[in-house]
Amino acid sequence: MQLKSRHLLGLDGVSREEIGAIMDTAFSFKKVLKRPIPKVPTLRGKTIVNLFYEASTRTRFSFELAEKRLSADTLNFSTSSSSVLKGETLKDTIRNIEAMKIDFVVMRHGASGAPHFLARCIDASVVNAGDGIHEHPTQALLDMMTIQERLGKIKGLQVVIVGDILHSRVARSNIFGLKTLGACVGVCGPATLIPREVESLGVTVYPHIEDALAEADVLNVLRIQLERQKGGLLPSTREYRQLFGITRQRLEQTNRKVTILHPGPINRGVEIDTDVADGPFSVILDQVTNGVAVRMSVLYLLAGGKGKFEGEGNE
Amino acid sequence: MNSQNQNKAAKESSLCLKGGRLVGAGDKDQQADIWIRDGVIQGIGEAPCDFKGRNIDCRGKIIIPGLFDMHVHLREPGFEDKETIQSGADAAMAGGFTGLACMPNTQPVIDNRAQIEFIRRQARDHIVDVHPIGAVSKGLNGKELTEMGDMAGAGAVAFSDDGKPVERSGLLKNALEYSRMLGRPVIDHCEDLTLSESGGMNEGAESTRLGLKGIPSISEDVMVARDLLVAEYTDGPLHIAHVSTAGSVRLIREAKARGVKVTAETCPHYLVLTEEAVREYNTRAKMKPPLRTEKDRKALVQGIQDGTLDVIATDHAPHTIDDKDTEFDSAAFGIIGLETALGVILTRLVQEKIIDIRQLVEKMSLNPRRILGLDLPGFKKGLKANFTVLDPEKPWVVNANEFLSRARNTPFNGWKLNGKAVGVVNGTGIWWNG
Numbered sequence: 001m002q003l004k005s006r007h008l009l010g011l012d013g014v015s016r017e018e019i020g021a022i023m024d025t026a027f028s029f030k031k032v033l034k035r036p037i038p039k040v041p042t043l044r045g046k047t048i049v050n051l052f053y054e055a056s057t058r059t060r061f062s063f064e065l066a067e068k069r070l071s072a073d074t075l076n077f078s079t080s081s082s083s084v085l086k087g088e089t090l091k092d093t094i095r096n097i098e099a100m101k102i103d104f105v106v107m108r109h110g111a112s113g114a115p116h117f118l119a120r121c122i123d124a125s126v127v128n129a130g131d132g133i134h135e136h137p138t139q140a141l142l143d144m145m146t147i148q149e150r151l152g153k154i155k156g157l158q159v160v161i162v163g164d165i166l167h168s169r170v171a172r173s174n175i176f177g178l179k180t181l182g183a184c185v186g187v188c189g190p191a192t193l194i195p196r197e198v199e200s201l202g203v204t205v206y207p208h209i210e211d212a213l214a215e216a217d218v219l220n221v222l223r224i225q226l227e228r229q230k231g232g233l234l235p236s237t238r239e240y241r242q243l244f245g246i247t248r249q250r251l252e253q254t255n256r257k258v259t260i261l262h263p264g265p266i267n268r269g270v271e272i273d274t275d276v277a278d279g280p281f282s283v284i285l286d287q288v289t290n291g292v293a294v295r296m297s298v299l300y301l302l303a304g305g306k307g308k309f310e311g312e313g314n315e
Numbered sequence: 316m317n318s319q320n321q322n323k324a325a326k327e328s329s330l331c332l333k334g335g336r337l338v339g340a341g342d343k344d345q346q347a348d349i350w351i352r353d354g355v356i357q358g359i360g361e362a363p364c365d366f367k368g369r370n371i372d373c374r375g376k377i378i379i380p381g382l383f384d385m386h387v388h389l390r391e392p393g394f395e396d397k398e399t400i401q402s403g404a405d406a407a408m409a410g411g412f413t414g415l416a417c418m419p420n421t422q423p424v425i426d427n428r429a430q431i432e433f434i435r436r437q438a439r440d441h442i443v444d445v446h447p448i449g450a451v452s453k454g455l456n457g458k459e460l461t462e463m464g465d466m467a468g469a470g471a472v473a474f475s476d477d478g479k480p481v482e483r484s485g486l487l488k489n490a491l492e493y494s495r496m497l498g499r500p501v502i503d504h505c506e507d508l509t510l511s512e513s514g515g516m517n518e519g520a521e522s523t524r525l526g527l528k529g530i531p532s533i534s535e536d537v538m539v540a541r542d543l544l545v546a547e548y549t550d551g552p553l554h555i556a557h558v559s560t561a562g563s564v565r566l567i568r569e570a571k572a573r574g575v576k577v578t579a580e581t582c583p584h585y586l587v588l589t590e591e592a593v594r595e596y597n598t599r600a601k602m603k604p605p606l607r608t609e610k611d612r613k614a615l616v617q618g619i620q621d622g623t624l625d626v627i628a629t630d631h632a633p634h635t636i637d638d639k640d641t642e643f644d645s646a647a648f649g650i651i652g653l654e655t656a657l658g659v660i661l662t663r664l665v666q667e668k669i670i671d672i673r674q675l676v677e678k679m680s681l682n683p684r685r686i687l688g689l690d691l692p693g694f695k696k697g698l699k700a701n702f703t704v705l706d707p708e709k710p711w712v713v714n715a716n717e718f719l720s721r722a723r724n725t726p727f728n729g730w731k732l733n734g735k736a737v738g739v740v741n742g743t744g745i746w747w748n749g
């Protein structure tokens with residue numbers, strides 16, 4: 001099937017069938033990535049701009065690699081918010097990019113809704129690589145692909161997202177996507193970092209990590225940013241670890257095989273301990289591998305690709 | 316009659332409005348002619364057959380005391396790219412207003428006699444009466460009181476640091492004591508900045524879904540509660556600007572019942588829109604305080620009905636296209652309202668029988684003038700002519716590109732409304748677009 005929209009701005013409103021198509025296609029691209037020459041000519045002649053207004057290493061590399069594996073021409077436009085403060089508005093940047101006649105913009109921006117604004121302004125397809133505290137759809141897609149790969153299903157699973165839900169675009173995209181695929185989704189974290197009326201998104205709030213661990217099949221552990229302490233939302237990262245840190249001891253008390261995800265980068269010893277992050281239940285590195293396949297899948301389908309990618313042979 | 320430019324007012328020394336339905340304070344409605352010479356009402360009833368002058372057929376129209384908007388940002392001096400005194404007053408005229416009060420958060424701030432005189436001089440010849448509001452604190456610094464007495468003497472009708480709250484309770488106490496002596500109200504923008512922080516919309520289900528930082532309703536309620544306590548203690552004349560929450564309505568209602576000297580306003584957008592208007596990151600629905608929930612909206616409507624809220628004002632806040640055509644977090648707060656207020660209120664409140672036209676006159680014409688200590692217009696021989704003529708059910712579609720305001724930042728663009736002003740008369744000035 002083809003995607004309904006020519007953009008991927010978020011998973012809010014994306015159907016089960018579309019998410020299914022993206023994941024199926026991603027699995028077939030994962031096979032391509034295991035070939036001796038892991039490259040296909042699918043997007044040859046297409047131009048993709050990676051427009052990153054926020055620092056990013058893994059997401060940008062992952063997109064770039066996906067684009068190269070699809071044989072697209074890529075341009076990287078990284079800018080710090082300081083150069084934006086110097087005067088160039090987002091609108092001006094967008095006009096410049098549009099004049100270059102490109103096919104895709106992959107955008108990371110600190111303001112929620114910035115890619116939606118971009119999508120209203122240009123003809124190219126827009127892929128949201130993270131907007132403010134709103135959505136990060138390809139991250140959620142790769143998370144779901146990783147869960148599917150490890151546990152063979154998503155429907156009916158109990159997935160708990162742990163940490164700073166308020167400021168997390170990963171959390172929102174996971175909530176929207178997982179709910180659409182029929183998972184039960186919980187959130188767990190300090191009350192100051194749980195967004196108001198989050199239950200309206202159809203999730204359960206776990207005030208204590210022990211309750212979450214007693215029920216979860218999957219934990220998606222979010223990075224705790226040190227800024228939150230300065231903002232008065234957390235007394236200390238030390239106390240965070242005491243109350244919510246994913247430690248081996250806590251995992252052992254549950255007697256359950258809980259699959260552990262983390263979108264990275266990890267603060268070892270804060271939200272998760274090293275022996276858990278590197279332990280047998282962790283799928284953190286699978287997430288990184290799957291990220292490339294998912295982004296290839298998204299770009300392929302947005303470019304008009306239909307259904308499963310069956311491979312176009314090696315070059 | 317339509318030959319004159321619909322964007323310009325004219326002068327008329329002798330004028331007769333024929334056969335309109337007159338709705339004013341207290342009086343029974345009547346259908347009558349009003350004839351006017353040199354800006355003064357000569358009579359009401361059946362115009363003398365020897366009347367010479369311009370006759371305007373007002374049959375089917377409603378004539379009310381001229382509308383007054385007590386919360387307008389004209390942006391001049393300092394932000395003339397957004398609006399000027401001329402363009403803002405023109406917009407008021409086209410929206411059916413004969414008077415307005417403008418906020419002092421300009422550059423420089425309207426915080427001394429010279430600035431008050433500047434505003435009045437710029438607006439002197441306009442058909443719309445422009446009344447400046449002086450700042451409470453010098454340069455809106457939130458610390459030192461301005462020369463409120465000197466400004467009142469020069470024509471300041473009220474004092475406000477609008478755009479910002481009067482944060483220090485001590486300053487508010489002094490301002491209310493001092494303004495009580497002057498007989499002018501202090502208008503407060505109630506916002507606890509430590510609660511609203513960098514929020515851009517109401518905090519709740521919608522902000523959670525959109526990933527936008529929220530402004531909790533308590534950021535307003537907390538400040539309203541404090542203001543009411545300070546007003547009660549000082550017995551100073553407090554007016555609360557742009558009420559947006561159910562909590563504020565409840566607090567004001569309770570305070571009024573206790574006899575606290577307080578008045579309050581809300582705006583058309585809080586009466587007809589909710590936070591849902593922000594979906595798709597619509598920066599034309601971004602303002603402070605933010606659009607709230609349906610529960611708040613209903614409480615505001617009730618507050619208008621039961622008199623807890625005295626005034627409907629627009630908080631006309633012009634911005635350039637660039638200020639608004641950007642990512643939501645960076646977009647300026649505020650929307651314009653002068654040219655849509657009457658149509659929105661007629662369509663959504665009067666025609667829905669939530670208020671009647673007489674209440675509209677109270678909230679949009681008489682109460683604001685009462686609060687600011689200005690003469691009340693009416694239908695009586697010897698009074699200065701000051702009317703708005705409405706075509707109460709005329710269908711029209713809001714087209715921001717036709718606004719006389721320099722700004723286009725309205726959430727109502729494209730709305731189908733019924734009822735608008737077709738004319739205003741103020742002294743010898745007349746604008747007619749019938």
